[in-house]
Amino acid sequence: MKKDELKQKCLDVIDAYRDQIIALGQDTYRTPELGYKEFRTTDRVVQAFRQNGLEPETEIAYTGCKVSSPKKGGPRVAVMGELDCVVCAEHPDCAANGNVHACGHHVQLANMFGCAMGIMKSGVLNELGGSVDFIAIPSEECVDYDYRNGLIADGKIQFYGGKQEYLRRGGLDDVDMILQCHMMEMEDKKKRCTIDTDCNGFVTKTVRFIGQASHAGFAPHNGINALNMAELALNNIHALRETFQEKDKVRVSAVITEGGGLVNVVPEVVCMQIMVRAFNIPGMLDASAKVNRALKAGALAIGGKVEIQDQIGYLPMKTDRKLSHLYRSNMVQYGGADEDSFVELYETAGSTDLGDMSQLMPCMHIWTDGITGGLHTKDYRLDDPEEAYILPAKMMAMTIIDLLYEDAKEAKDILAEFVPAFTKESYLEFMKEHSKVELFDGSAI
């Protein structure tokens, strides 16, 4: 069958599933759950698949589920929809605990499901040279650390990010590339979607300056002032900013989370949280090492200690240009877009765990419209169900057909050109190596 005929068959099936696709999105919107707590959301996705005779694998990364097309030779493409929500207590649709889908993940799940119906129920797979996974993946937002640290302590997960965790568990071992869409209001109303996204990665630091308490009036000379260490460290960090290069887009943010106790006692312990973001991995590691030096210098000057707990959050994201170009072409051919309908590139300092995946395999991340209001804010609303729920499902399905048609020629070309920064093993090693606790004793020098 010709490629155009396959695509039309697939589009017709997605249209036939329109009500089910929208119902899944709307139901999910009513039960927002944070990362690794998406039990009801996972159940809802499982039900949607079962209703159509597909039995998903469950608990794939603590929560989450997956439906796979039968294994056959050729590349395997994964379509992902994220399960978790954010917290925004001012949003009129938020739950009692403030949870709300203000990042559009409920729409993503509907897109993933709609795409699955199109590919799995139209018979197009018989004519394609590869296979597809449809994955409802947990925990994209990097929040709620106490709960996740509890899961880590209990040995239930090892990573904050659901994609990172799923990769570690081997769930992506036979996946060659990933497709995903997010929803965002287009600033320019003539635009329909943003094709390429590149974004920052980040390291988090939990810092504890440890000094010596003493009476602030009678015997400050016997004390070692942890607040002074922190203050110097912050100034040291500010003095480093001129060494950060434009191309690395470094951002260092710091807050003091514990600043001392009684005012008449020399502060013994002062704690900080620091986030170091950068646009590429060398820039991220360079800035992180400089910040650690600045922290140690603060402790050294006062003769105290500093404990620095480094944790790699997410890695920088680089969209695969060839992959996203296919989506763009389909938008023109089947989505009613014209050449002016696109924002070609969005560079942002925000982060996602799809960034980690993009360092290992080709990944596509499209921002599509159908939404109004800022991401994660009280104004985020679904505006156009057809544009948000249905169109991306169709366009991802069209992209899959392009990739896997004619013995998956397009997918194989993309894979041949892609240069991964890591293998799975070297990625896990890298994450371990750069996520560590260091104690610097400035009193011994």
Ligand SMILES: [Zn+2]
């Ligand atoms: Zn978000």
Ligand SMILES: [Zn+2]
């Ligand atoms: Zn999101």
